[in-house]
Amino acid sequence: MKNFVVVGASGDLAKNYIFPALSNLYKTGTEFNYYGFGRTDFTPDQFSQIVTIATDNQQLSDRFLYVTGNYDHAGFAALKGKLINPDSIFYLAIPTSYELVSAILTSLHDLHLVTPDSMVVIEKPFGTDLASAKLLMDRIKNTIGYSRVFLVDHYLTKELVKNIITLRFANPIFQNLWSNKFIKDITIVATETKGIDDRGQYYDKTGAIRDVIQNHCLQLASLITMCQPEAFSPHDFVKEKMSTLKNMRLFLDDFDSSVSIGQYRGYRQEKGVDPQSTTETKAELIFEVDKPQWRGVPIKIITGKKLSQKRTEIQVTFRQNLDCLWGDKCVLLPPNRLTINIFPSNEIRLTINSEFNPAQNLPTAVDLRLGYTDENQVIRTAYENVIADIAADIRINTPSYQEIIAQWQLIDPIVHHPNFVAKLKEY
Numbered sequence: 001m002k003n004f005v006v007v008g009a010s011g012d013l014a015k016n017y018i019f020p021a022l023s024n025l026y027k028t029g030t031e032f033n034y035y036g037f038g039r040t041d042f043t044p045d046q047f048s049q050i051v052t053i054a055t056d057n058q059q060l061s062d063r064f065l066y067v068t069g070n071y072d073h074a075g076f077a078a079l080k081g082k083l084i085n086p087d088s089i090f091y092l093a094i095p096t097s098y099e100l101v102s103a104i105l106t107s108l109h110d111l112h113l114v115t116p117d118s119m120v121v122i123e124k125p126f127g128t129d130l131a132s133a134k135l136l137m138d139r140i141k142n143t144i145g146y147s148r149v150f151l152v153d154h155y156l157t158k159e160l161v162k163n164i165i166t167l168r169f170a171n172p173i174f175q176n177l178w179s180n181k182f183i184k185d186i187t188i189v190a191t192e193t194k195g196i197d198d199r200g201q202y203y204d205k206t207g208a209i210r211d212v213i214q215n216h217c218l219q220l221a222s223l224i225t226m227c228q229p230e231a232f233s234p235h236d237f238v239k240e241k242m243s244t245l246k247n248m249r250l251f252l253d254d255f256d257s258s259v260s261i262g263q264y265r266g267y268r269q270e271k272g273v274d275p276q277s278t279t280e281t282k283a284e285l286i287f288e289v290d291k292p293q294w295r296g297v298p299i300k301i302i303t304g305k306k307l308s309q310k311r312t313e314i315q316v317t318f319r320q321n322l323d324c325l326w327g328d329k330c331v332l333l334p335p336n337r338l339t340i341n342i343f344p345s346n347e348i349r350l351t352i353n354s355e356f357n358p359a360q361n362l363p364t365a366v367d368l369r370l371g372y373t374d375e376n377q378v379i380r381t382a383y384e385n386v387i388a389d390i391a392a393d394i395r396i397n398t399p400s401y402q403e404i405i406a407q408w409q410l411i412d413p414i415v416h417h418p419n420f421v422a423k424l425k426e427y
């Protein structure tokens, strides 16, 4: 059984996502030798209580061994002495600053902690811009190597996001309509009702575009517009996603009409935020894939904090048939739309006109709904899927370093555009 080491074991990521995911996997038979590693000096009881509060799973808490140490050679050497298997998954549940990750990679490498069957898991953000992302990727390459690193963008392991591939490539009805000839526009929504909580220090240097669009939303955009990969392999997926990402640009290449940003009222008073901050907490960007099959289709991405709904969704709207049976009124027919609701409903909806409304003498729209949850069936969380993928070394749902670089190449010029800050509006 491999070791699973949560580095940064008392942080929010560990408590809110990793421990609960480990607990659910444990209940269904995926087990590890569990370790918590961190700088705070907890007694075994104190740490066990942290895991119990996070998971309500005493059996799992009892299996954890907590090791105190700094994220340096001495700390990792102390940890090494406690590991019962040479092969480990090191999950870095820490703020991913370049300096910290780099120091950890060096220690893991120098202390020979990363065996050919080990894995180091690094969460986004991968750098804060193109230059720092390249530095991080170089550091990985020059220490333990890409093959022993698993990069996590948790959106890619959400169940409905994983299903995009099946939906798109196992259904000829969609496959044949998937281009600018039939698709009018695409909208990707990732809005939240909460603010920045206590993440002011991180968020104020980051903003909505770098926090959510650079990674999660661009990954969704590339999955929804990429061509069919030659085979079901990570290599072929990367190839097609890259071909999309490399050809993405702001819609019509026009910054002014394709970029809107806002900042929520009261943001500047949040803890850790500069009182003069011009960081955006909301953004609407419109992109297009500059390829013959996509040119002219706006891909609108909307994200932000403190908005009216927590919603994560992809909407693909089809062109209307203006030559339909109802003559001049064809334009009044609701467009067909495919909606992939990732949150809150976990469902796929196809909006079609299938009922005739005699009062208006026109068809009206109804939704065909395909739900992925009901009261008997609970779908796996993104983090359960991340850990299951890592355990089985499945690399389809992880961003490659090329994609991360391409994503920064697209985002850097937008956030550094001379008119960027002038666009900020309070909401």
Ligand code: BG6
Pocket (backbone or CB within 6 Å): 192, 211, 212, 312
């Ligand atoms: C994270 C961002 O990557 O995604 C957070 O850093 C954001 O700011 C979160 O709240 C949203 O994730 P989810 O899964 O709740 O949509």
